[in-house]
Amino acid sequence: MTQPAVLPTTVVAHSVGKKVPLTLSVFAAIVLVCFGALGSTASAHFGLSSAGDAFTLPELVLPGRISNLIIGLFMAGIAALAWVRRNQARPLGRGWIIAFAALFVLSFLIWVVSGARTPSISLAGLLAGAAVLAVPLVFGSLSGIMCERAGVVNIAIEGQLLGGAFTAALVGSMTQNAYLGLIAAGVAGALVSLVLALFSIKYVVNQIIVGVVLNVLVSGLTGFLFTTVMQADAELYNHPPRLPIIEIPGLSAIPILGPILFKQSVIGYLMYIAVAVVWYALFKTRWGLRVRAVGEHPKAADTLGIKVNATRFWNVTLGGIIAGIGGSFFTLVAVESFTKEISGGRGFIALAAVIFGRWNPIGAFLAALLFGFADNLQVILTIIGTPVPSQFMAMMPYLVTIFAVAGLVGRSRGPAAVGEPYLKE
Structure with a gap:
């Protein structure tokens, strides 16, 4: 009678594993020593x-070695x-994982700034x-979540993203209306997604191959037209007006938070709205429950009367609209013209944010901010002249994603049926 009570504990202990505590210990040691x-x-x-700013906050001064030793002790704890x-x-x-990550980022900042020729930055x-x-990373990651949840x-x-940037520049230039360019960018993203949906859902072509081919196709087409x-x-x-x-x-003059939340372009405000809407739709509505059911167990969803492929088709299309709007940021906000490969691989970083954010809009948003x-x-x-190579920071998103996928900072599992075509029997 006592064995059944012991068995669940043994299974759970095995499932917890030691990767997370071991990883945290290594990073705590890096902070304490290095x-x-x-x-x-x-x-x-x-x-x-x-x-x-409405008022001035005093400068924050932190002694390099002492501060990092204290932070390292908290991380070790x-x-x-x-x-x-x-x-x-x-x-x-x-919450402990997030706190640990925040402490590590703070420690890294103190380390690089204190060792620079000019040890001062504007936080x-x-x-x-x-x-x-x-x-653009947030919009791209939301697109990935919309598709992969289905x-x-x-x-x-x-x-x-690239198609949205090109179309926004072209339509915005010809009409001299940035808002028409913004709408056109969403349409361009939807067209790219329609091709993805058509071949991967209707004709059951390998989804990864279709995605790679589309990236090359859009890159070549926009480069040729440019x-x-x-x-x-x-x-x-190629001279669109800027948003x-x-x-x-009042709110925009609040130190630190003002420029982030209340001093944005239309696309910036749409970003915050999109994160909230997608999260609420996926996790608080019947529609979202059906989408997640399609992504987890399409056969069971079909048994309940949910049109699996139709749901996937519309989700992929909506994801394309979102990504297209994000692409318009490059040509309507960041710069006033389109150039070849203006997206600069950010679509792949957005995909990394999807994984690191565990297929959750809020998690992906935080990952994109990181x-x-x-x-x-x-x-x-x-x-500021720090000895740390700037290229190290460029590869950080991918290193973090590798840690997340490997489960070194917690389990990261996507929808069970992602990538699997559904053929109704």
Whole structure:
């Protein structure tokens, strides 16, 4: 009679594993030894206010070595808690993982800034720039979530972003209306997705191959039209108006949060709305329940009367619209013209954000912000003269994704039926 009570505990203990506590221990040791004991004794200066703020916050000054030693001890404490939880057959809560990651980022910032020739950066500017750079990544990751929650792998995010950027520039230039360019970008993203849906769902072609081919196709097509059409008359075809930055009076002047939340373009505000709407739709509505059912167990969903392939088709199309709007950011907000490969591989980083965010809109949003933070930080590191190579920051999103996929910072599992075509018997 006692054996059945012991068996579940044994199974859970095995499922918890030691990868998470071991990974946390390694990173805590890195902070204590490399960033702390061997780090610079100089102080890192962080500006918390920017020009135009309603009030000025004092500069944050943190001594490099001492601060990192203290942070390392806190991180070691979380790692120790992870080992205790493992021995108790209990997983470490997600909040502790987030706190550990935040401490590591803070420690890394202190380390690189304190060791730079100019040990001072504007933290407010760094975060605001990260939010701006994350905009296309967020839209791309939402597109990936919409598709993969329904069971379709969306490798074509890069093509959707690039198609949206090109169409926004072309239509915006010809009409001199940035908002028409924004709408056209969504249509372009939908067209790319329609091709993905048609071949992968109707004709049951391998979804990854279709996505890769679409990326190459869109890249080649936009490059050809850029050379033959846009460069022939750039004033007519490649000079779109920019979407204005809309400041919310009073709120935009709040230090740190103001420029991030209340000083954005239309696309920036749409980003926050899209994250909230997609999350609510997927997890709080009947429609979202059906979509997730299709992605997890399409045969069971079909048995309940859900049209599996129709649901997948519409989700892929909606995802393309979202990604296309995100692509318009490049030509309607960031710069005033289209160039070849303007998306710069950000579609693949958005796909990484989907995985790292565990197929959750909020998680993907936070992951995209982290990747935008790394992208902005590599530019700042070059300016302040830190010995850390800026290329190291460029590869950080992919390293983090590898950790997430490998389960080193917790389990990351996508929808069970993703990538599997459904043929009704």
